[in-house]
Amino acid sequence: MSPPSHPEVTPSLPFHRLGLVGTGAMGRGIAQLAAQAGLEVSLLDARTGAVEEARHFITGVWTRGVTKGRLSEDDLACYRARLHEAADLTDLAGCDIVVEAIAENLEAKQELFMRLEGILDDQAVLATNTSSLSVTAIASACRLPQRVIGFHFFNPVPLMKIVEVIPGLRTTADVAERVEALGQAMGHFTARATDTPGFLVNHAGRAYGTEALRLLGEGVADHTTIDRLLVDQGGFRMGPFSLLDLTGLDVSHAVMESIYHQYYEEPRFRPSPITRQRLTAGLLGRKSGEGFYRYEDGQPVVAAEPAPPEANPLPVWVSPEDSGAAQALSALVSAAGWPLDRSKRPGDESLCLLTPLGEDATTTALRQGLEAHRCVAVDMLAGLDRRRSLMTTPATEIRYRDAAWALLADDGTPVSPIHDSNGFVLQRVVACIVNVGAEIAQQAVAEPTTLDRAVELGLGYPRGPLAMGDYYGGRRILTILDNLFAATRDPRYRPSPWLRRRAALGLPLTTTQPT
Incomplete structure (x- = not known):
């Protein structure tokens, strides 16, 4: 049974009747957005009562929208009328696109699509909401693999304003463009990605x-x-x-x-x-x-955070290796009223503050010819405006560690001491995020700007990986990775060619190769 048409359906929509198989959390969200966009939606689920539960849930969302003044009563009535229950697969015959949101099982998805091919018109599109399976593999079981595409939403669908559009290796450009337009009509940013493991986000x-x-x-x-x-x-x-x-x-x-x-x-x-x-x-x-x-x-x-120790001011010598970091730390020392050791080499009792990128405190101290027992490293990647991090060498004496901790916490900013590590915490995590993003760009999984926006929306990062690299500085990120790789010999830290070339040239990491 085909659902009736409503005059509210937008003529410019790339599809008008959407079938949805699977009415769990993801399916409900997709159905809600599709109905709001103007599509007739036929809901199908193998579990008895599941469709009615989904319709009740979605209607509840819309009803609360009316209560809060976001929707009108007419909107509610119109949207509700677009949701239809399908008794079985044959009721989806009039749909021009069917989206499956069933369990993450390759064989189950292949079987469903093969059955749908015997029911739908040859021009109808088969879309999978898979998050981890190969779209190409799902399509390989179909008679017309060129009409199969990935259409991956994120939970909760109405709030996560992103959908990945993933053509399989045989998906036609027309199908990809129409599905991308559908995602936009549903109010989401559409991130076009290639069919690779994990897709984009x-x-x-x-x-x-x-x-x-x-x-x-x-x-x-x-x-x-x-x-x-x-x-x-x-x-x-x-x-x-x-x-x-x-x-x-x-x-x-x-x-x-x-x-x-x-x-x-x-x-x-x-x-x-x-x-x-x-x-x-x-x-x-x-x-x-x-x-x-x-x-x-x-x-x-959550365990309570330890209070900063009390410590008597010591003379403080700041490594001049990074001039910008040295200037900021010297200003902090002066603001706290601690004596600043301005000599070329530290005095005999001076606390030595180091500012390594990708190195541990031990390596930095020895490389600069300093006495490790007086050395404390400070992470300056993000500056000093927020939480601060210090790390000690295995030889650092507690009194110097406590002095550095008290100094950094003098203005009330929280301080987190950590053990010696190549790259602190923030440096390592940020460098790895940027590096993976650079390799995604290198592999042409997605356009650089698409990658950054998708990660901001899908993962909630403060910036996309390439924008993050530009924010902290591509050359600084490259230095962190080079030092991590040199210390560990772990290929996990080998820099992506995309990052290395652009950092060497001083270019933004979003810079694409001329074609």
Whole structure:
């Protein structure tokens, strides 16, 4: 049974009747947006009562919109009339596009599309909302693979204003353009990406959690400190361990392993044994009541931050290696009223402040011929306006560590001490995010501007990866990665050619190759 037409349907829409198979959280959101855009929507679900539940849920959203003055009663009536229940697949016969939002199982998706090909017109489009499966693989089972495309939304669909449009290797340009126009009509930014593992957003997001886990595994800092640094110092909306707890390790670890193996063990995507062990223990996150944090009444129990120690002012010598960082630190010393050692070499009792990029405090101290027991490194990548981070060498005496801590906290800014690490916390995580983004651009998975906007919308980062690299400076990011790679010999840190060339030329990382 074909749904009736309504005069409110916009003639310029690329599609007019949308079939939706699977009415869970994702399917409901897609149906809501499609109806609001002017499409007739036929809902189908294998579970008895699921469609009625979905219609009730969506109607509830619209009803609250009327209550809050965002919609009119006429809008509500019009939208509701566009939602139709399909009894079985044959009821989707009049649809010009069908979107599947069923379980992430390749065989199930292939079987569904093969059955639909026997029902739909040959011009109808088959769209998959898959987040991790190959669109090309799904299409390979179809008689007309050229009409199969990825149309990947993010949960919650109405609030996450992005949809990835992923043509398979045989998808026609016309299908891609029409589906892209549909996404725009539904009010979303459409991110065109190639059919690669993780597509665009999940691909670009690999560095944030995996590098944070690596820092945790190396004993650089605990998970709470890492979260605080990346939120307060880096401007990320949520720390990586809070995010893992929110998503759930049953989901997050599986995605980490899947993308790692789909890229044939690419070191940049290497998962951590920490999440495998915690998954085995059932420490999934919020859903299990305990993950990296313990939850009471749905709220994380977070350890109190240690207060800065009291310390008598010492003479402070600031390494002149980075002139901008040295100037900022010297101003902080003067503002605190501590004596500033302006000599070329530090005095016998002076606290030595270092500002390495990608090096650990030990290497920087020895390279500059300084006494390691007086040295403390300060992360200057993001400046001194927000949370500050210091790290010590294994030889640093507690009195010098405490003096540096008290100095940096003198104006009330929070300070997080960490153990010696190549690149602190923020430097390492940011450099890895930028590097993965640069490699995505190098592989032409998406246009640079599309990549940045998709990551901002899909992951909530303060900037897209390439814009982030430009914000902190491409050459500084390259220095961090080069020093990380030199110290560890881990190919995880090898710089992308995209980054290396543009940093060497002083070009923005969004600069594309002339064609």
